[in-house]
Amino acid sequence: MLKRTGIPTSDDLQSVTPDKERLLEGPVAIIECFNEIPCDPCFYSCPFKAIKKFDDINDKPELDYSKCTGCGNCIASCPGLAIFVVDYPKNRLSLPYEFLPLPSVGDKVWGLNRAGKSICQVEVIKVKDPDKNDKTAVITIRLSKKYLMEVRHIKVGDLDE
Amino acid sequence: MILLINTDLLVIGGGPAGMTAALKAAKRKAEVIIVERYHELGGQLTKQTHRFFGSKSEQAGTRGIDIARGLTKEIQNMSEIKVLTEATAQGYYEDKIVTVSYQNKFRKIRAKRIIIATGASEKMMLFENNDLPGVYGAGAIQTLMNLYGILPGKKVIMVGAGNIGLIVSYQLLQAGVEVKAVIEADSEIGGYLVHASKIRRTGVPIYTGHSVKSAIGESSVKGAEIIKLDENWQMITGTERFIKADTICLAVGLRPLVSLLIQADCAMVYVPELGGDVPIRDENLKTTNDQIFVAGDAAGIEEATAAMLEGEIAGLKAASEIGYLSEDVVEETRRLKRELKKLRGGPIGRKIRRGLSKVRGDDNVKKNRYSHLR
Amino acid sequence: MNEDMIVCRCEDITLKELRDLIAEGYTTLDEIKRALRLGMGPCQGNICLEIAAREICKMTDKKMEDIKMPSKRPPISGIKMSELVGDNQNEK
Numbered sequence: 001m002l003k004r005t006g007i008p009t010s011d012d013l014q015s016v017t018p019d020k021e022r023l024l025e026g027p028v029a030i031i032e033c034f035n036e037i038p039c040d041p042c043f044y045s046c047p048f049k050a051i052k053k054f055d056d057i058n059d060k061p062e063l064d065y066s067k068c069t070g071c072g073n074c075i076a077s078c079p080g081l082a083i084f085v086v087d088y089p090k091n092r093l094s095l096p097y098e099f100l101p102l103p104s105v106g107d108k109v110w111g112l113n114r115a116g117k118s119i120c121q122v123e124v125i126k127v128k129d130p131d132k133n134d135k136t137a138v139i140t141i142r143l144s145k146k147y148l149m150e151v152r153h154i155k156v157g158d159l160d161e
Numbered sequence: 162m163i164l165l166i167n168t169d170l171l172v173i174g175g176g177p178a179g180m181t182a183a184l185k186a187a188k189r190k191a192e193v194i195i196v197e198r199y200h201e202l203g204g205q206l207t208k209q210t211h212r213f214f215g216s217k218s219e220q221a222g223t224r225g226i227d228i229a230r231g232l233t234k235e236i237q238n239m240s241e242i243k244v245l246t247e248a249t250a251q252g253y254y255e256d257k258i259v260t261v262s263y264q265n266k267f268r269k270i271r272a273k274r275i276i277i278a279t280g281a282s283e284k285m286m287l288f289e290n291n292d293l294p295g296v297y298g299a300g301a302i303q304t305l306m307n308l309y310g311i312l313p314g315k316k317v318i319m320v321g322a323g324n325i326g327l328i329v330s331y332q333l334l335q336a337g338v339e340v341k342a343v344i345e346a347d348s349e350i351g352g353y354l355v356h357a358s359k360i361r362r363t364g365v366p367i368y369t370g371h372s373v374k375s376a377i378g379e380s381s382v383k384g385a386e387i388i389k390l391d392e393n394w395q396m397i398t399g400t401e402r403f404i405k406a407d408t409i410c411l412a413v414g415l416r417p418l419v420s421l422l423i424q425a426d427c428a429m430v431y432v433p434e435l436g437g438d439v440p441i442r443d444e445n446l447k448t449t450n451d452q453i454f455v456a457g458d459a460a461g462i463e464e465a466t467a468a469m470l471e472g473e474i475a476g477l478k479a480a481s482e483i484g485y486l487s488e489d490v491v492e493e494t495r496r497l498k499r500e501l502k503k504l505r506g507g508p509i510g511r512k513i514r515r516g517l518s519k520v521r522g523d524d525n526v527k528k529n530r531y532s533h534l535r
Numbered sequence: 536m537n538e539d540m541i542v543c544r545c546e547d548i549t550l551k552e553l554r555d556l557i558a559e560g561y562t563t564l565d566e567i568k569r570a571l572r573l574g575m576g577p578c579q580g581n582i583c584l585e586i587a588a589r590e591i592c593k594m595t596d597k598k599m600e601d602i603k604m605p606s607k608r609p610p611i612s613g614i615k616m617s618e619l620v621g622d623n624q625n626e627k
């Protein structure tokens with residue numbers, strides 16, 4: 001139960017996941033923002049107007065999967081760190097990361113699920129930390145397809161731990 | 162002789178509410194003094210290293226500390242505003258004068274209008290051994306960590322899953338501190354779920370329906386005994402569990418800082434939804450004392466976007482009452498009120514709306530909790 | 536429940552002391568303040584007064600709204616005598 005544990009349920013997740021067909025087409029944003037809070041920066045960050053304009057600032061974000069290119073611009077704009085980009089065909093996931101040290105390209109790190117459990121090893125393939133992101137780095141990792149929808153965080157450091 | 166300073170508008174408290182209030186009034190050419198008890202402006206914002214929520218047009222997505230820097234710079238560029246830091250407003254007197262201790266000197270300030278934007282203070286919680294060294298308020302931990310770069314400990318138990326508890330947990334994690342658990346008495350997480358999810362996925366468990374029974378340790382915290390609560394928040398014996406930690410951080414709520422308002426004889430009501438005693442006021446944030454406005458957390462615990470909007474509304478109104486009228490005031494005030502209404506419109510704002518319904522009107526004035534002092 | 540927990544940190548007052556006093560018939564904050572010095576330390580009751588008010592409510596079946604609050608006199612925080620007597624002549 002999301003409200004008791006902080007872990008979204010599969011129902012919650014289903015409501016923000018595009019269908020298989022869209023996933024197979026290429027990268028797309030998954031916005032895991034489940035309660036109506038007064039917040040709207042994600043809308044302003046999307047260059048393709050894929051996130052619908054908020055009628056009411058309390059609305060939940062609504063993504064038009066057909067307009068989303070998976071560019072990842074929105075990831076670092078979200079103060080809730082709730083936006084991820086999944087690239088199904090390429091087995092890639094991009095996520096926001098605000099811890100130091102940042103991993104380096106090529107590093108093998110732990111992939112953590114939404115409950116914080118290390119579930120698999122993943123490979124870092126991109127680290128973006130431009131000034132405009134204001135210290136929220138966007139990390140792209142490669143991982144096994146079956147974990148694409150499970151891994152939502154990484155742990156940098158010794159893999160043996 | 163204690164020096165007396167005259168001004169149009171006195172703003173007490175230099176947080177987001179006070180800063181925007183001063184700016185709005187000064188832009189209409191009012192002469193403004195801000196008194197701030199710390200050595201710099203910014204209030205709570207100076208401790209917030211995370212990105213802010215709220216409306217993009219009121220700077221959401223920007224880190225709190227950067228919002229403070231931006232506003233401070235704007236204020237420094239206004240010749241109409243005089244900022245006194247390390248200046249604590251100490252009292253309000255019948256002759257409408259405020260006393261201030263300013264860098265160890267006493268001053269009296271007489272202003273045509275006063276905006277009180279003193280923010281809030283932290284609530285405490287009762288449990289056994291709550292005076293053991295290692296028990297901190299979340300504010301103290303933020304000050305240590307984000308202003309002075311000092312870690313409070315290595316393993317922390319956070320009490321309270323409201324936004325503050327969740328955000329401070331995240332900041333502790335970023336500083337390399339282990340957060341052993343977040344304990345919340347309510348059956349649900351009170352803060353934004355995105356904050357909860359973001360600490361949860363780093364591996365921090367969140368125990369809702371739990372409380373701290375006692376802090377364990379002889380001379381300092383070695384851990385805490387936590388316990389399950391039933392629906393009526395009563396402890397269920399037999400469910401105690403020990404968690405090892407060297408720090409217990411309390412984030413169990415804030416209460417508006419209203420002493421000056423009480424001294425100024427503003428009618429006060431107890432509104433739990435807004436954090437405690439708050440002043441009765443009209444929609445321009447004017448209290449029942451004609452000289453005095455209130456804005457921000459001092460008017461009721463909310464968040465920075467609301468504090469800034471309230472500050473702007475009060476600043477505008479105060480300036481026009483002093484006589485600095487400009488054509489756009491009506492339109493501008495209307496826009497600000499619309500923004501504020503939108504912000505409070507959603508489910509998160511429900512509690513605030515309920516609270517606000519208790520701070521208007523003559524019936525509520527009669528509930529003044531301090532009327533016996535008159 | 537163990538009542539040996541601190542209600543007012545400034546004046547080191549425990550829950551037990553507070554409850555005993557309420558049971559004796561001290562049921563207003565003003566009385567309690569005078570008897571125990573609760574709320575008269577450096578923080579001026581910012582922390583303890585609400586806790587005490589809640590205990591009175593519990594033990595006397597009152598509502599928080601009905602508890603009369605003690606006055607808040609200036610100065611709000613501690614100040615030095617030198618500030619008051621004014622060494623303003625030292626000013627630059």
Ligand SMILES: Cc1cc2nc3c(=O)[nH]c(=O)nc-3n(C[C@H](O)[C@H](O)[C@H](O)COP(=O)(O)OP(=O)(O)OC[C@H]3O[C@@H](n4cnc5c(N)ncnc54)[C@H](O)[C@@H]3O)c2cc1C
Nearest residue numbers: 174176177178198204205249250279280457458464465466
């Ligand atoms: C951990 C944490 C995270 C938060 N995150 C967010 C967020 O993401 N988004 C959001 O919108 N809000 C957030 N907030 C809330 C936001 O910080 C506050 O609502 C906002 O700062 C209130 O503004 P204010 O100006 O009313 O009060 P404050 O910021 O508290 O400022 C009050 C100022 O008054 C001064 N003062 C008090 N008494 C006196 C006196 N007698 N004389 C002189 N000066 C005095 C104080 O020193 C202080 O500087 C957060 C708060 C906390 C604690």
Ligand code: SF4
Nearest residue numbers: 046068069071072074
């Ligand atoms: S990934 Fe790019 S296109 Fe898709 S929502 Fe985010 S910013 Fe818009």
Ligand code: SF4
Nearest residue numbers: 033039041042078080
């Ligand atoms: S910016 Fe993030 S938290 Fe805010 S509405 Fe968009 S997705 Fe939700």
